[in-house]
Amino acid sequence: MQQANTFKNYIWLMGRRIRAHRCQALSKRSKLQCKNAALREKHVCRFHGGKSKGPLTIDGKKRCADVKTIHGRETREKRKIRSKKFIEMKLLASLLK
Ligand SMILES: [Zn+2]
Structure with a gap:
């Protein structure tokens, strides 16, 4: 049981x-x-x-990151660039009105 x-x-x-x-x-x-x-x-x-203690060597950390990465298309850097561009686009759209 x-x-x-x-x-x-x-x-x-x-x-x-x-x-x-x-x-x-x-x-x-x-x-x-x-x-x-x-x-x-x-x-x-x-x-x-x-x-x-988790991965200690650089090689081990890289291996761990490779396993955890799903596709790599969405990263923090890319999100930052996209949000900057979005702000630019909003500014341009406000100028047109
Ligand atoms: Zn336990």
């Missing part, structure tokens, strides 16, 4: 003497929330990547 998945943000430890953040990861097999306490200033426990 599968338990209803009620997600909790905190977990009580040491007989309700310590309240800690609860790990926010889900179990692959049972699809239930992890029952461990999260690491300090993290959302997950050590088993679910809480000890990870």
Whole structure:
């Protein structure tokens, strides 16, 4: 019988003497929330990547960015250029009136 998945943000430890953040990861097999306490200033426990520092080398960071990039057609730079052009266009349109 599968338990209803009620997600909790905190977990009580040491007989309700310590309240800690609860790990926010889900179990692959049972699809239930992890029952461990999260690491300090993290959302997950050590088993679910809480000890990870993320990519450290330049090569690793580039690999991570490549995986996260979906298409690259919409970037912050392009949005900035587009908003500048839009302001220009509005100014020109106001001059025509
Ligand atoms: Zn966990």
